[in-house]
Amino acid sequence: MKIAVLPGDGIGPEIVAEAVKVLDALKLDLHLQSAPVGGAAYEASGHPLPPATLELAQASDAILFGAVGDWKYDTLERALRPEQAILGLRKALGLFANFRPAICYKELTHASSLKPELVSGLDILIIRELTGDIYFGQPRGRRSAPDGHFPGAEEAFDTMRYTRPEIERIGHVAFQAAQKRSKRVTSVDKANVLETFQLWKDVMTEVGKQYPDVQLDHMYVDNAAMQLVKEPKRFDVVVTGNMFGDILSDEASMLTGSIGMLPSASLNDKKQGLYEPSHGSAPDIAGKGVANPLATILSAAMMLRFSLGQEAAAQKIEAAVQKVLAQGLRTPDIYSEGTTKVGTQQMGDAVVAAL
Amino acid sequence: MKIAVLPGDGIGPEIVAEAVKVLDALKLDLHLQSAPVGGAAYEASGHPLPPATLELAQASDAILFGAVGDWKYDTLERALRPEQAILGLRKALGLFANFRPAICYKELTHASSLKPELVSGLDILIIRELTGDIYFGQPRGRRSAPDGHFPGAEEAFDTMRYTRPEIERIGHVAFQAAQKRSKRVTSVDKANVLETFQLWKDVMTEVGKQYPDVQLDHMYVDNAAMQLVKEPKRFDVVVTGNMFGDILSDEASMLTGSIGMLPSASLNDKKQGLYEPSHGSAPDIAGKGVANPLATILSAAMMLRFSLGQEAAAQKIEAAVQKVLAQGLRTPDIYSEGTTKVGTQQMGDAVVAAL
Numbered sequence: 001m002k003i004a005v006l007p008g009d010g011i012g013p014e015i016v017a018e019a020v021k022v023l024d025a026l027k028l029d030l031h032l033q034s035a036p037v038g039g040a041a042y043e044a045s046g047h048p049l050p051p052a053t054l055e056l057a058q059a060s061d062a063i064l065f066g067a068v069g070d071w072k073y074d075t076l077e078r079a080l081r082p083e084q085a086i087l088g089l090r091k092a093l094g095l096f097a098n099f100r101p102a103i104c105y106k107e108l109t110h111a112s113s114l115k116p117e118l119v120s121g122l123d124i125l126i127i128r129e130l131t132g133d134i135y136f137g138q139p140r141g142r143r144s145a146p147d148g149h150f151p152g153a154e155e156a157f158d159t160m161r162y163t164r165p166e167i168e169r170i171g172h173v174a175f176q177a178a179q180k181r182s183k184r185v186t187s188v189d190k191a192n193v194l195e196t197f198q199l200w201k202d203v204m205t206e207v208g209k210q211y212p213d214v215q216l217d218h219m220y221v222d223n224a225a226m227q228l229v230k231e232p233k234r235f236d237v238v239v240t241g242n243m244f245g246d247i248l249s250d251e252a253s254m255l256t257g258s259i260g261m262l263p264s265a266s267l268n269d270k271k272q273g274l275y276e277p278s279h280g281s282a283p284d285i286a287g288k289g290v291a292n293p294l295a296t297i298l299s300a301a302m303m304l305r306f307s308l309g310q311e312a313a314a315q316k317i318e319a320a321v322q323k324v325l326a327q328g329l330r331t332p333d334i335y336s337e338g339t340t341k342v343g344t345q346q347m348g349d350a351v352v353a354a355l
Numbered sequence: 356m357k358i359a360v361l362p363g364d365g366i367g368p369e370i371v372a373e374a375v376k377v378l379d380a381l382k383l384d385l386h387l388q389s390a391p392v393g394g395a396a397y398e399a400s401g402h403p404l405p406p407a408t409l410e411l412a413q414a415s416d417a418i419l420f421g422a423v424g425d426w427k428y429d430t431l432e433r434a435l436r437p438e439q440a441i442l443g444l445r446k447a448l449g450l451f452a453n454f455r456p457a458i459c460y461k462e463l464t465h466a467s468s469l470k471p472e473l474v475s476g477l478d479i480l481i482i483r484e485l486t487g488d489i490y491f492g493q494p495r496g497r498r499s500a501p502d503g504h505f506p507g508a509e510e511a512f513d514t515m516r517y518t519r520p521e522i523e524r525i526g527h528v529a530f531q532a533a534q535k536r537s538k539r540v541t542s543v544d545k546a547n548v549l550e551t552f553q554l555w556k557d558v559m560t561e562v563g564k565q566y567p568d569v570q571l572d573h574m575y576v577d578n579a580a581m582q583l584v585k586e587p588k589r590f591d592v593v594v595t596g597n598m599f600g601d602i603l604s605d606e607a608s609m610l611t612g613s614i615g616m617l618p619s620a621s622l623n624d625k626k627q628g629l630y631e632p633s634h635g636s637a638p639d640i641a642g643k644g645v646a647n648p649l650a651t652i653l654s655a656a657m658m659l660r661f662s663l664g665q666e667a668a669a670q671k672i673e674a675a676v677q678k679v680l681a682q683g684l685r686t687p688d689i690y691s692e693g694t695t696k697v698g699t700q701q702m703g704d705a706v707v708a709a710l
């Protein structure tokens with residue numbers, strides 16, 4: 001089983017190193033190969049997703065990804081900025097199904113902005129479509145406005161698009177995920193305004209008929225943004241498009257108060273996947289040895305489960321993470337009085353010891 | 356001064372009646388005229404925004420609007436659904452500047468989902484562009500996909516668009532609002548992915564140079580959705596596009612825990628405005644006399660301030676609302692132990708008495 005290891009920028013290299021340590025400790029037959037991505041790749045070779053990195057990713061069963069980005073690349077032209085590497089990998093590998101769990105760990109409930117009773121035991125799975133919508137829709141660009149309020153003025157535009165089969169396939173992913181959980185799916189749309197999301201709602205309703213054991217409801221995106229704050233535990237599986245999913249999955253992660261704990265997976269139809277922490281590259285704390293490696297370690301567990309068919313090993317990692325939390329070990333981002341503050345490497349070592 | 360009174364559906368008529376009572380009590384020279392809108396108008400005449408209602412609105416200095424919508428209209432074709440009335444009014448009157456304050460009242464801090472220290476004293480002003488973006492962009496519709504992942508498949512699409520002058524004018528509104536507050540503006544975009552919001556960011560930066568006393572920062576929409584949960588008080592004036600503003604303004608309202616208290620204003624360049632509560636039509640409690648009229652009463656205050664030049668009267672209403680809260684009067688949505696539960700009319704009467 002081949003794994004492409006793409007550490008990236010900021011804290012990426014540090015946290016990925018700990019996840020690799022954990023994978024090594026499992027003594028599975030894994031072949032890991034690293035390559036630069038993001039700002040690091042731009043520095044090395046002038047492009048955030050160099051051809052060699054893309055080829056390595058394509059030839060692998062899974063990608064273990066750190067994080068990309070740094071303020072210092074903000075002035076580069078868009079095509080050369082670090083985040084283009086993520087968009088490029090999603091597109092080239094067809095990684096259409098993004099799994100973003102928002103879980104509130106018992107030991108970390110107090111870290112949430114929300115009152116403990118609203119988040120204790122929270123366990124939402126947001127499934128975001130990742131290769132369609134306004135992210136990739138053509139045409140897009142700048143032009144002289146052909147009509148509208150200011151015809152002839154300088155205008156920028158993008159196209160939001162979804163086809164029926166794109167909606168169907170992410171719908172099946174969501175309903176099948178719900179069958180393994182509480183059998184409820186909330187599909188988030190804006191069908192009252194957007195043609196794209198009227199089709200989305202229509203198709204989700206149709207796909208839902210093939211899963212009579214799963215209860216489907218529909219919610220407008222503005223209402224979903226509110227209900228996540230008001231009563232997050234009403235949600236179980238949430239499925240939505242690329243743009244709304246970007247916003248809602250980040251909102252939901254932050255509700256837990258411990259985004260440093262949250263993994264993610266992005267899969268294609270061959271179960272090839274990219275696995276990365278939900279948090280970013282945090283350039284402000286890079287190199288200080290204080291970053292939380294647990295989201296990346298848990299992403300490696302998702303990788304073993306979804307792309308490598310190693311359910312037992314995945315559970316082993318997850319149990320080890322639970323154990324280090326129970327032991328009271330905390331990186332600074334999740335530290336609270338009465339617990340033991342540890343650094344990135346110590347946390348990785350503790351997970352290895354707990355395996 | 357002419358005011359079009361459009362009560363609409365659900366609790367709309369009840370809450371608007373209380374706001375009208377308060378306006379009457381001020382004995383200003385106002386000419387109020389009512390007309391049906393939304394589902395009520397559809398029932399009466401087959402269209403959610405009948406020509407007579409639109410003409411009345413256009414001929415008025417301001418519109419006092421209740422709320423529209425009910426599940427029972429969900430199966431109507433989109434063009435006949437109640438919310439088309441709002442979209443139609445925004446477009447016909449060019450109401451491009453939407454003011455959505457998210458204020459956490461001292462007496463109601465406990466009602467928030469967030470821990471009290473995160474929201475006490477919260478006072479954010481979200482300024483949402485309201486006549487552009489993907490809400491109105493043409494072309495839109497259904498077709499056979501011309502290219503993409505599934506060429507030839509059934510596809511729905513919408514167009515996101517902004518011209519430079521549209522961004523400039525909402526930018527000036529935001530910077531001028533900030534000059535009267537804490538002199539900070541956060542512009543929310545998704546310039547890392549969307550052409551539309553790269554132009555947005557560029558133009559906001561340019562407009563900002565004309566306001567050297569105001570500090571401008573830029574934030575991606577996904578990060579903004581997180582920071583609102585993590586540290587809402589870091590925000591003062593937030594300016595963003597129509598779609599992101601829809602989501603973030605509702606998220607921010609819900610943070611306060613008392614959306615029944617939050618007014619809104621939508622203005623055009625002639626200071627004509629539509630004033631409505633931030634909450635919806637709540638058909639489940641309609642007709643029961645329990646709806647909170649304060650958001651609508653505070654919307655009437657905004658109307659006096661922004662469209663009718665009656666600052667003193669606006670402040671009188673706001674002071675009266677503060678007073679009834681201090682007296683401990685609460686409708687059920689904001690009730691807590693130790694306060695006095697009152698109905699819609701009693702609350703309206705109390706505000707009149709407090710004037």
Ligand SMILES: CC(C)[C@H](C(=O)O)[C@@H](O)C(=O)O
Nearest residue numbers: 083084086087246547548577
């Ligand atoms: C970096 C950016 C392009 C990306 C996105 O918007 O999808 C990120 O926010 C994410 O959610 O993975």
Ligand SMILES: CC(C)[C@H](C(=O)O)[C@@H](O)C(=O)O
Nearest residue numbers: 192193222438439441442601
């Ligand atoms: C009813 C709907 C069309 C509307 C919108 O999306 O703008 C509403 O959500 C709002 O925010 O006023």
